[in-house]
Amino acid sequence: xxxxxxxxxxxxxxxxxxxxxxxxxxxxxxxxxxxxxxxxxxxxxxxxxxxxxxxxxxxxxxxxxxxxxxxxxxxxxxxxxxxxxxxxxxxxxxxxxxxxxxxxxxxxxxxxxxxxxxxxxxxxxxxxxxxxxxxxxxxxxxxxxxxxxxxxxxxxxxxxxxxxxxxxxxxxxxxxxxxxxxxxxxxxxxxxxxxxxxxxxxxxxxxxxxxxxxxxxxxxxxxxxxxxxxxxxxxxxxxxxxxxxxxxxxxxxxxxxxxxxxxxxxxxxxxxxxxxxxxxxxxxxxxxxxxxxxxxxxxxxxxxxxxxxxxxxxxxxxxxxxxxxxxxxxxxxxxxxxxxxxxxxxxxxxxxxxxxxxxxxxxxxxxxxxxxxxxxxxxxxxxxxxxxxxxxxxxxxxxxxxxxxxxxxxxxxxxxxxxxxxxxxxxxxxxxxxxxxxxxxxxxxxxxxxxxxxxxxxxxxxxxxxxxxxxxxxxxxxxxxxxxxxxxxxxxxxxxxxxxxxxxxxxxxxxxxxxxxxxxxxxxxxxxxxxxxxxxxxxxxxxxxxxxxxxxxxxxxxxxxxxxxxxxxx
Numbered sequence: 001x002x003x004x005x006x007x008x009x010x011x012x013x014x015x016x017x018x019x020x021x022x023x024x025x026x027x028x029x030x031x032x033x034x035x036x037x038x039x040x041x042x043x044x045x046x047x048x049x050x051x052x053x054x055x056x057x058x059x060x061x062x063x064x065x066x067x068x069x070x071x072x073x074x075x076x077x078x079x080x081x082x083x084x085x086x087x088x089x090x091x092x093x094x095x096x097x098x099x100x101x102x103x104x105x106x107x108x109x110x111x112x113x114x115x116x117x118x119x120x121x122x123x124x125x126x127x128x129x130x131x132x133x134x135x136x137x138x139x140x141x142x143x144x145x146x147x148x149x150x151x152x153x154x155x156x157x158x159x160x161x162x163x164x165x166x167x168x169x170x171x172x173x174x175x176x177x178x179x180x181x182x183x184x185x186x187x188x189x190x191x192x193x194x195x196x197x198x199x200x201x202x203x204x205x206x207x208x209x210x211x212x213x214x215x216x217x218x219x220x221x222x223x224x225x226x227x228x229x230x231x232x233x234x235x236x237x238x239x240x241x242x243x244x245x246x247x248x249x250x251x252x253x254x255x256x257x258x259x260x261x262x263x264x265x266x267x268x269x270x271x272x273x274x275x276x277x278x279x280x281x282x283x284x285x286x287x288x289x290x291x292x293x294x295x296x297x298x299x300x301x302x303x304x305x306x307x308x309x310x311x312x313x314x315x316x317x318x319x320x321x322x323x324x325x326x327x328x329x330x331x332x333x334x335x336x337x338x339x340x341x342x343x344x345x346x347x348x349x350x351x352x353x354x355x356x357x358x359x360x361x362x363x364x365x366x367x368x369x370x371x372x373x374x375x376x377x378x379x380x381x382x383x384x385x386x387x388x389x390x391x392x393x394x395x396x397x398x399x400x401x402x403x404x405x406x407x408x409x410x411x412x413x414x415x416x417x418x419x420x421x422x423x424x425x426x427x428x429x430x431x432x433x434x435x436x437x438x439x440x441x442x443x444x445x446x447x448x449x450x451x452x453x454x455x456x457x458x459x460x461x462x463x464x465x466x467x468x469x470x471x472x473x474x475x476x477x478x479x480x481x482x483x484x485x486x487x488x489x490x491x492x493x494x495x496x497x498x499x500x501x502x503x504x505x506x507x508x509x510x511x512x513x514x515x516x517x518x519x520x521x522x523x524x525x526x527x528x529x530x531x532x533x534x535x536x537x538x539x540x541x542x543x544x545x546x547x548x549x550x551x552x553x554x555x556x557x558x559x560x561x562x563x564x565x566x567x568x569x570x
Contacts, residue, residue, distance in 0.1 A: 001261060001262060001263070002018065002019060002020040002021075002261070003017070003018075003019050003020065004019070004020050004262075004293060004296050004297040005017070005019040005020065006293055006294055006297050009050045009051045009054060010054060011051060011054045011055040011057075011058050011070070012054075012058055012064075012067075012070060014051075015070045015071075016070075020258070020293070020296065022250055022254050022258070022289070023074050023075055024048065024051075024052055024055065024247055024248075025055065025059075025071065025074045025075045025076035025077075026075050026076070026246075026247065027052055027055075027056075027244060027247035028055070028056060028059050028076050028082070029075075029076060029079070029082060030243070030244060030247070031056075031213075031215070031244070032082075032085075032213075034235070034243070036213075036235035037211070037213060037214065037233045037235075038205045038211075038213075038214040038215075038216070038231065038233050038234050038235065039213075039214070039215050039216070039234075039235045039237060040177075040215075040216045040217075040218070040221065040234055040235065040236045040237065041215065041216070041217050041218075041237045041244060041248075042217070042218055042219060042220060042221050042236075042237070042238050042239065042344075042364055043217070043219070043239065043248045043249070043280075043366075044219060044239075044278070044288075044364070044365055044366025045219055045305075045308070045365070045366075046288070046289070046290035046305055046308060047248045047249050047288070047289060047290075047366070048247075048248045048249065048289050049175060049176070049217040049218075049248060050095070050097065050175050050176070050217075052217075052247065052248065053093070053095075053173050053175045053215065053217060054093075056091075056171075056173060056215065057091050057093045057173060058070055059071065059076070059085075059086055059087075060085070060086070060087070060088065060089045060091055060171050061087065061089065061090070061091035061093075061171075062087055062088060062089060062090055062091075062166060063087075063091070064086070064087045065086075065087035065088070066087060067086070067087060068083060068086050068087070071086065088168070089166075089168055089169075089170070089171050089212065090162040090163070090165070090166045090168060090170045090171070091170070091171045091172075091173065092118060092155060092158060092159065092162070092170055092171070092172045092173065093118070093173045093175075094114055094115070094118060094155070094172075094173065094174050094175070095114065095174075095175040095176060096111070096114065096174065096175070096176050096177055096178075096179050096180055097175060097176035097179055098110065098179075099111060099114070099179055099180040099183070100179060100180075100183050101180075101183065101187075102183070102187045103187065103189060104184070104189035104192045104193060107180050107183065107184065107189070107193060108148070108151075108193075108196060109144060110180075111151065111180065111196075111200075112143075112144050112145075112146060112151050113144050115142060115151060115154045115155065116142055116143050116144055116146075118155075118158065119139065119142045119154070119158060122158065122161070122162065123139075125161055125162065125165045126139050126161075128165060130164050130165060131161065131164075135161070138150075138157060139157075139161070142154050142157075142158075148196060151196075151200070152196065152199040152200045152203055153203045155172065155200075155203070155204040155208075156203045156204055156207070156208045156210070159172065159204075159208055159210035159211060160210050162210070163210040168212070169210055169211060169212035170210050170211060170212055171212050171213050171214065172204060172205070172208075172211060172213075172214040172215075173214070173215050174204075174214070174215070174216045174217070175216075175217050176217060176218055176219075177216045177217065177218045178218035178219055178220050178222055179218070179219075180193060180197070181193065181194075181197070181220075181222055181227070181348065182219075182220070182313060182348075185313065185348045185349075185351070186312055186313050186316070190348060190349060194226055194227055197227050198226075198227045198228075198229065201227055201228065201231060202231065205231055205233070205234070206231050206232075206233065219364055219365060220346045220361065220364045220365075221236055221238055221344055221345050221346060221364065222345075222346060222348065223345045223346060223347040223348075224345065226347065226348070226349070238344045238364070239278075239279070239280050239281075239344075239363065239364065239366075239370075240280075240281065240344065240370060240373075241280075241281055242281040242282065243281070244280075245280040245281035245282065245283040245286075246280070246283055246286070248280070249278055249280065249286040249287060249288065249289055250286065250287040250288075250289050250292055251283070251285065251286065251287070252272070252276065252285040252287065254287075255268075255271065255275075255276075255287045255292055256268055258292065258296060259271065259296075262296050264296070264299065270301065271287075271292070271295065272285075273394065273395050274291070274295075274301055274394060274395045274396050275287050275288050275291040275292055275295070275305075275394060275396060276394055277369055277393040277394035277397075278366060278369060278393055278394075279369045279370055288304075288305045288366075288394075288396070290304055290305045290308060291304040291305040291396060303396055303399055303400055303403070304396075305396060306396050306397060306399065306400030306403075307400070311400075311404065313361070314361065314362065314365065314367070314404075315404055315407075317351060317358050317361070318358065318404070319408055319445070319446060319463065320446060320447060320459065321355055321358065321459070322355060322458075322459065323458045323459065323462040324355075325355055325358060326459070326462035326463060326465070326466060327462065327480060328340070329401070329466060330465060330466060330469065330478070330480050332368075332390075332391065332392050332401075333392070333398065333401060333402070333466070333469055334469075334477070334478070334479075335391075335392075336391070337371060337389050337390060337391045338359075338389075338390050338391075339374070339387050339388070339389055339390070340356060340359040340387070340388055340390060341356055341359075341385050341386075341387060341388070342356075342359050342360050342363055342386075342388040342390075343356075343357070343360050343385075344360060344363070344364065345360075346360050346361060346364065359388070359390060362390075363388070363390065366393060366397075367392070367393060367397050367400075367401075368390045368391065368392060368393060369390065369391060369392075369393045370388050370389065370390060371389040371390070371391055372389050373386050373387070373388055373389070374386060374387040374388075374389065375387075402469070402470045402473065403470075405463070405466040405467050405469070405470050406467065406470045406471075408442065408445070408446075408463055408466075408467060409438065409442060409467055411441050411442060411445075412437060412438045412441035412442055415434045415435075415437040415438050415441070416434070416438050416467065417471075418430065418434045419431060419434035419435050419438060420468070420471050420472070422434060423506070423554075424502075424503070424504070426504070426552060426567070428554075428565055428566065428567050431554075431565045432563070432564065432565050435563050435565060436562065436563055439460065439558075439561050439562070439563050440561050442460070443456055443457060443460045443561050444456060444561075446459040446460040446463050447459060457512060457558045457560070457561075458512070461490075461510050461556065461558070462480075465478070465480050465490075465491055468491070468493070472493065474496075475495065475496060475497075475503050476493045476494060476495055476496060476503065477493075477494040477495075477496060478491070478492070478493055478494075479491075479492045479494065480492070490508055490509050490510045490556075491506070491507070491508040491510075492505075492506070492507050492508075492537070492540065492541065493505065493506035493507075493508075494540075494541060494544060494546070495546070498544070498545050498546050498550075501550055504550050504551065504552050505538075505541040505546045505550060505551040505552070506551070506552050506554065507532055507537045507538065507541070507551065507552070507553050507554070508553075508554045508555075508556060509528035509529065509531055509532050509537075509553075509554075509555055509556065510528065510556045510558065511524050511525070511527060511528040511531075511555065511556070511557055511558070512524075512557075512558045512559070513557060513558065513559035521557045521559055521562065521564040522557075522564060522566065524555075524557035524558075524559075524564070525555040525556070525557040525564050525565065525566035526555065526566060527555070528555030528556065528557060528566075529553055529554075529555040529566060529567070529568045532553045532555070532568075533553070533568070538551050552567065553567060553568050554566070554567050555567070555568075
C-alpha cells in the first residue's frame, strides 16, 4: 500500500519517494505527437495541471538528463524513441498560480519576480563567450524593478540565450496562466493587466523564433480578442475537446484500482456519487483527483475540492444575478438539467452585461457538466449556436452551492433561521419581525453593488428561495415559478412526509407594491393571497396527496427594503 502524499505537485519527489501516483505519462506522447506549436489546455482547478506540467518539465528538460529512473515502469518508458528524447531540451517553466494580488502594481511585481526567478536558474550561461556585453547587461537588467517593456520580452530573450547555449530550440511551459486574469477582473484592474499580458504572450509564444513547443494551462479560456489576438498558432483544448480527455483527472478504472489498493473496495458506490461526474470530451466518468487523493488519505466524505477555493467570482456572479439565473440555479439544485448557450471562450469584460456567460464559467470551473450538446432544432436545421444540456457535476459540488447560498444570509443568520422556524410554525407576527431584519441587512447585497437597481428586491427574494432550499432540503421539495392550476406561483414547499402536520404544504406569492393599484402594503399582501386562491395554486399539492387543511398560504408584499407578510388562515 503506497503512501498518499496530499498536495504534492513535484513529479520528481512523488517518484523518488514512491508515493501514490496515477500514471499520466501518455499525456507526454500524445502532446508530442500532435506537433502543435502552442497548446492551451483548460481544466478545473486541482485537476493535476501543475503536476502534469512538472512531469513534462522533468521529462524534456536537459537539467534532468540521465534521470530516466523517474519514468521507469510508466507508460512513456515503454517506447525507445521517448527514452532517447528524455532530458534533451532546454525548458523554461513559469507558474502564475500564486499571482492573486488585489492591485495591478502588486500583480505585475509578482509576474516580474517569477520571470526573475527563472533567469536566476540560468545565470551560469552568461559565463559563456557566446554573449556580448549588451546581452549580459540585458540579462542582468531582469529583476523585480525592471520596466514593463523589459519584462514583456524577457522570456523571449531567455529563449534566445538558452537556444544558442544548448544548440536547440526551447520548450516553454506556463502554468495557471489565467489566475492573474481572474483576480484582475474581481479587483478592477482588468484593462491594465490585459494590455501587459497581451504583449507578454505575443513575445513569448508568437514572435519567438527560439520556441520549439509551448504549453499553457489554466481554468478558463480567456477570449482570443482579450489577450491572444496575435496568437494564430494557438491550439486550444477545453473540457469539451477530445484531446487529452483522460490526462487530467482520474478515470473510474483508475479510482477503483486505487480503492482496491487502499482496501476501500466497499466504498466505490459512495465515492462515485460524491466525486464522479466530470466530463472531458467523450469521457464521462472522470473523478476529481484532489477529492480522491484526500479521501484515500482521510477515508472520510467531505467537501475537499469544493472547499479548497473561496469561489469569490462565482459567488458574486450568482448572488447578484437576475431572477432568471437564480431560477435556473433552483432547477440545478433540485437535480434537473438546464439548457443554455455556452461560449467556452470567456469574455470577462462581458460577465456583468451578458449573464449567460456565467454558464460558461461554471462549466470551465467544473461545477457543471455537459450531458449532451444540441446542434440542430426539431426540424433538423443547424442552430446558429449549439445548446448545452447542463447539470450539477456531483454531490460534492451540490453541497458547495448549498453552502454558498446559506452564506448569503450570514450577516443576519440568526434572524434568517428564526424566520424559517416561524414560517413552518405559521407565526406571521414573528415572520414579519425577522424578515424585515433580514431584508434591511442584506437586500442590497443581492444587487450589483455599483448602483442600486429596481431589481434588488426581486434578486433578493429569489435568493431567499435558494436559501430556503438549503434549510429545508431534507424536509421539503421546493418548486418555484411553476405552472399550477390556472397560473404560476412563486414558491411552493411540498413536504416529503405528507402524513404529518409538522411539515405543512406552503404556497408563497410575492408581490412588489404598486402605488397605481394599491394604497398600502397590506393591500398588496392581500392581493397576493387573492391570486393564490383565484388561480388555484393548491391543486398541485392536493393531487400529490396533501390535505387542503394542511396547506398554508402566505402573501409577501415588498416596498424597497420594507416587507409585509400576511396569511389568509388557510
